[in-house]
Structure formats: structure tokens, C-alpha cells
Amino acid sequence: xxxxxxxxxxxxxxxxxxxxxxxxxxxxxxxxxxxxxxxxxxxxxxxxxxxxxxxxxxxxxxxxxxxxxxxxxxxxxxxxxxxxxxxxxxxxxxxxxxxxxxxxxxxxxxxxxxxxxxxxxxx
Numbered sequence: 439x440x441x442x443x444x445x446x447x448x449x450x451x452x453x454x455x456x457x458x459x460x461x462x463x464x465x466x467x468x469x470x471x472x473x474x475x476x477x478x479x480x481x482x483x484x485x486x487x488x489x490x491x492x493x494x495x496x497x498x499x500x501x502x503x504x505x506x507x508x509x510x511x512x513x514x515x516x517x518x519x520x521x522x523x524x525x526x527x528x529x530x531x532x533x534x535x536x537x538x539x540x541x542x543x544x545x546x547x548x549x550x551x552x553x554x555x556x557x558x559x560x561x
Contacts (some may be wrong), residue, residue: 463524
């Protein structure tokens, strides 16, 4: 279940504080660039809904100047990797050729924590 207020978005163990631009997974900080945060926030507003690459360029990356579909896919891969390290694997899903969604699986991962081996490997 997703909850959204003016200031925050919560999907399972994922919490995005839009005012502070802070992301956490089960209380642990998730370090994201500004573009990564905007991408994840856009997807978290409607978990399970598919957003196209063109929608993400327009909505998550402002005017989209200089942003290509490849830019979006690279950002998606970085966010996926960061979520996996925090115990939320497979919550970003590619749909068809140009769609992406935050899966409802994000809610199922609420009790998951980061794997010690994964965190050590990332360090």
C-alpha cells in the first residue's frame, strides 16, 4: 500500500521525504542523486502503474533537455542496484520496451534488511 502526503511517499519499507529529498528503506538511508530521487518519487506515487520513458523524461527530469532514454535506463539501473543493497530486490521492473514501474513487491520487502555480504561488497 502506498501512502502519499504533501511531504512524503511510503511504499512498503521505502519512504521518500520530498521536502528534505531524503530516501530510506526500513529506516536506513538510501543515497540517491537528485535525478534518481525524482525518478523513484515519480514511480512511487503510483506503485504498480507503468510510466513510459518519455513520461519520466518530462515528469521526473523537468524539461528533459539533454535527457535521452539511455539516461533514464542508466538511472533506473543505479536505483535498482541501490534498492537491492538495501534488501529490496526486483522492485523496479521494465515493462515492454519503454515502460518501468515500481512493483507491488516493494510492499512485500518491508521487513527485509540489507544483506551484510551485499553491503560489504558495495563498500
